[in-house]
Amino acid sequence: MKFELFLLVLLCLLKFHVDCKWGPVREDWFASDTANEIETRRPQRYMADPPDHTKLIPMARYTLHNADWASIATVSVQPAIVGFPFSNVKSIADGYIANSTGIPYFYMSPLDFTAKDLAKNSRATVLVSLEETRYCESQKWDPEDPRCTRLMLTGIMKKVKEGTPEYTFAKGGLFERHPAMANFPPDHDWFVAKLKIAQIAMVDYFGGAKYISVKDYLAYNYTEIDTTLSGIKH
Template structure:
């Protein structure tokens, strides 16, 4: 029974996280706390609203943090939605892959069953540590692991008129110029 609940929670998490990714709080493209982890140029141009796939890729690349939403499986609040704000990266500024990676701890309520494959460990590490160098010094006692968001659907809500639906193929084929 617990395995079924865990699998259901994972499915709900994946379902909720994909649209939430596009609803990220966009951090300023310059400044970023003075960490000096990339050159964004003088003024990053926002993609045209008509190109929803490029807007989604742009948001993923400029954001250092995002909201991970899920449905609780904890006693007392089971079935209730909640969200965590997490560090993320899809790679270097203006050169991201579009694949959001996370550096997570099993101590976090919403991420107990997520892991990245061993084959992608170096890509995830490089993507995250270039944008979040402080992660290298986080305490090992928290058992940090890398996780990847497998995108299955995307809703871009960037203006009035409801969301625009973007397929993963459209998303990954959108490129920065």
């Protein structure tokens, strides 16, 4: 305690900008300045503002491409909840950062809840939110606010055949977005999967859900990708 008081007096004499009121030494002297500095350095994850809410397909493609993870709903095979809906979080990419396909790709292990469910029933719904980009936060919108876009893709999950151009493309996009995947345990039999989309529903403004043509969604050229180079078949 004597040392702490001595240090406080010394700091005051040296004209440091600290609180010189007598009392217990504060551990948070510089906390506010540090917190502000960290907050200033915290990057925004979206490159540009999202499209206008009336532009449904650009908004859908923007929301998926700028999402790093998705909530994926499956039909459970866990003994205690067989047949119940079950949701899990999975890392996601729809191609390279510069090359968007609109197709959600996943890096999965057969040991995971989701992969076990899909092995029995391949139907799934994938949900991504504009909140992931922090844009909603910047607008002070709650994640449940209709203006904070929610995109729900429903379809059949399929394994991407290893060694194909699409496999190379999809795995490359996943590893670019999620570098930690390169260090995942090698004995977990990882594979690449994709969702073959059957329905696209989106909430991006007041007035209820909108439904988007899968064909038009996939045909939209979001990042000038040449799908013939990646061997992608929708």
